Amino acid sequence: MPYSDKVIDHYNNPRNIGSLDKGDASVGTGMVGAPECGDVMKLQIRVNELGIIEEAKFKTFGCGSAIASSSLATEYLKGRSLDEALEIKNTDIVRELSLPPVKIHCSVLAEDAIRAAIADYQSKQETAK
Amino acid sequence: MARAIYMDNNATTPVDPVVMDIMLPYFTEKFGNAASRNHSYGWEAEEAVDIARGQIAAAINADPKEIIFTSGATESNNLALKGVAEMYREKGNHIITVQTEHKCVLDSAKYLEQHGCTVTYLPVQTDGLIDLAVLEAAITPETILISVMFANNEIGVIQPIAQIGAIARKHGVLLHTDAAQAFGKVLIDVLAQNIDLMSISGHKLYGPKGIGALYVRRKNPRVRLEAQQHGGGHERGMRSGTLYVPLIVGLGAAAERAVAEMPTESVRTLQLRERLYKNVTSRLPEVYVNGSLEHRLPGNLNISFAFVEGEALLMGLNDTVALSSGSACTSASLEPSYVLKALGVGDELAHSSLRFGIGRFNTEADVDRVSDKIVDVVTRLREMSPLWEMHQEGVDLTKVQWVAH
Ligand SMILES: Cc1ncc(COP(=O)(O)O)c(C=O)c1O
Numbered sequence: 001m002p003y004s005d006k007v008i009d010h011y012n013n014p015r016n017i018g019s020l021d022k023g024d025a026s027v028g029t030g031m032v033g034a035p036e037c038g039d040v041m042k043l044q045i046r047v048n049e050l051g052i053i054e055e056a057k058f059k060t061f062g063c064g065s066a067i068a069s070s071s072l073a074t075e076y077l078k079g080r081s082l083d084e085a086l087e088i089k090n091t092d093i094v095r096e097l098s099l100p101p102v103k104i105h106c107s108v109l110a111e112d113a114i115r116a117a118i119a120d121y122q123s124k125q126e127t128a129k
Numbered sequence: 130m131a132r133a134i135y136m137d138n139n140a141t142t143p144v145d146p147v148v149m150d151i152m153l154p155y156f157t158e159k160f161g162n163a164a165s166r167n168h169s170y171g172w173e174a175e176e177a178v179d180i181a182r183g184q185i186a187a188a189i190n191a192d193p194k195e196i197i198f199t200s201g202a203t204e205s206n207n208l209a210l211k212g213v214a215e216m217y218r219e220k221g222n223h224i225i226t227v228q229t230e231h232k233c234v235l236d237s238a239k240y241l242e243q244h245g246c247t248v249t250y251l252p253v254q255t256d257g258l259i260d261l262a263v264l265e266a267a268i269t270p271e272t273i274l275i276s277v278m279f280a281n282n283e284i285g286v287i288q289p290i291a292q293i294g295a296i297a298r299k300h301g302v303l304l305h306t307d308a309a310q311a312f313g314k315v316l317i318d319v320l321a322q323n324i325d326l327m328s329i330s331g332h333k334l335y336g337p338k339g340i341g342a343l344y345v346r347r348k349n350p351r352v353r354l355e356a357q358q359h360g361g362g363h364e365r366g367m368r369s370g371t372l373y374v375p376l377i378v379g380l381g382a383a384a385e386r387a388v389a390e391m392p393t394e395s396v397r398t399l400q401l402r403e404r405l406y407k408n409v410t411s412r413l414p415e416v417y418v419n420g421s422l423e424h425r426l427p428g429n430l431n432i433s434f435a436f437v438e439g440e441a442l443l444m445g446l447n448d449t450v451a452l453s454s455g456s457a458c459t460s461a462s463l464e465p466s467y468v469l470k471a472l473g474v475g476d477e478l479a480h481s482s483l484r485f486g487i488g489r490f491n492t493e494a495d496v497d498r499v500s501d502k503i504v505d506v507v508t509r510l511r512e513m514s515p516l517w518e519m520h521q522e523g524v525d526l527t528k529v530q531w532v533a534h
Contacts, residue, residue, distance in 0.1 A: 034531035
């Protein structure tokens with residue numbers, strides 16, 4: 001199956017690979033998927049005092065489309081408020097990367113990872129209060 | 130850019146140029162129908178078919194009359210299972226096969242289950258071999274056929290066919306073996322190994338696609354088959370249809386060449402496989418072989434690179450080498466290879482598997498180039514793998530609560 005140029009680009013030059021300190025109160029971590037399903041995404045955000053996502057990092061175990069979906073998600077996240085981040089939909093990723101139907105689950109996983117990272121950040125803020 | 134190195138020879142092989150040259154005249158000037166008895170065009174074609182039949186028979190210690198030409202191993206397997214089940218219905222309705230068979234055997238067996246047969250699908254051990262005691266215990270008075278593949282297409286594991294043949298003979302049950310992968314690569318002797326039916330395919334041994342054969346034993350015992358395709362009564366009535374002479378000529382020539390070269394070629398491809406394995410495992414940790422290394426086709430290697438996904442691996446390797454993976458991120462079910470599953474390989478390692486099929490046209494330089502690239506890509510993908518990171522931190526991945534989707 002041929003991949004779209006954008007998927008290939010993210011696969012070859014993934015944006016924002018890496019990890020943030022998950023113990024840091026300003027960091028939210030989302031880990032979704034399972035190894036036996038063939039994909040696991042870890043997505044992390046660092047939120048500043050103004051509530052803006054300053055940094056986003058990912059690591060992904062999965063196919064090229066899964067890697068590209070999470071790489072693109074980190075690009076989308078940077079500079080957004082949490083509310084704006086929650087507006088990111090898997091369909092945005094599908095459209096941008098021209099994912100075929102069999103790869104839509106990769107974009108769904110990326111959306112799940114975004115939500116999980118935000119939820120983790122918010123629960124940390126709650127407990128800190 | 131140079132084309133990628135082809136190292137997927139278990140999927141298919143190119144036609145050997147020598148074989149191609151032998152085939153070519155049979156498309157054009159020697160185009161006769163092998164069934165035309167009244168002119169030289171027909172005689173010429175018939176003679177060519179006879180030579181090919183002889184070449185194939187000689188390769189497996191059979192009689193030329195025992196070779197039935199088909200369109201490939203898929204058809205041969207269908208004909209063997211369905212043809213025997215229908216012909217021997219009065220004797221019994223039980224068939225024994227194995228969970229790791231090619232889909233065309235498994236699906237023929239499933240078809241027969243819907244038509245009055247019962248089928249036992251034997252499990253395999255972690256090395257991919259069946260347990261002979263389990264096989265023997267599965268035989269009932271109703272058993273008419275045992276169908277066990279000679280060598281597996283994904284993991285290259287070679288079953289102990291001679292011992293299976295002895296068990297089948299002892300119980301008066303027919304033995305069919307799918308030798309699509311084994312033919313031309315390992316020694317096959319239908320008499321010594323007590324094989325009653327055997328499927329072969331042209332395109333796995335540097336012959337053309339769309340041609341294969343079924344060996345059907347004629348003596349001790351005489352095996353009969355209910356034809357699945359009716360017509361002019363070609364091939365002793367077992368498979369009607371005008372013989373595809375150029376492809377048959379190609380299959381015969383390819384078989385002869387493969388058998389002649391087997392002593393040197395099996396050593397050479399085995400050395401290449403060992404080199405590949407050493408190159409990779411000496412530079413990468415957490416690499417696991419799927420299936421027995423000892424009982425395996427010389428050119429096959431199936432290995433899992435833990436913490437990276439097979440399709441992502443292939444995407445990085447595509448420009449360098451053509452391979453296949455046991456991962457199936459493209460299938461709707463996300464189910465990885467059923468063969469690896471049958472070995473008890475965990476789904477996560479099945480998703481991380483690559484199959485290498487080293488063949489006649491691969492060289493040591495190919496193996497070195499492929500190994501270097503694999504080390505690069507695996508290293509790069511592990512650096513972006515959360516599983517690799519957790520493994521490095523000492524997390525036991527089997528104890529993690531995953532949020533499956
Ligand atoms: C073990 C095995 N059996 C059967 C087949 C089918 O052979 P063919 O392509 O000739 O129908 C193959 C090849 O795909 C195979 O590897």
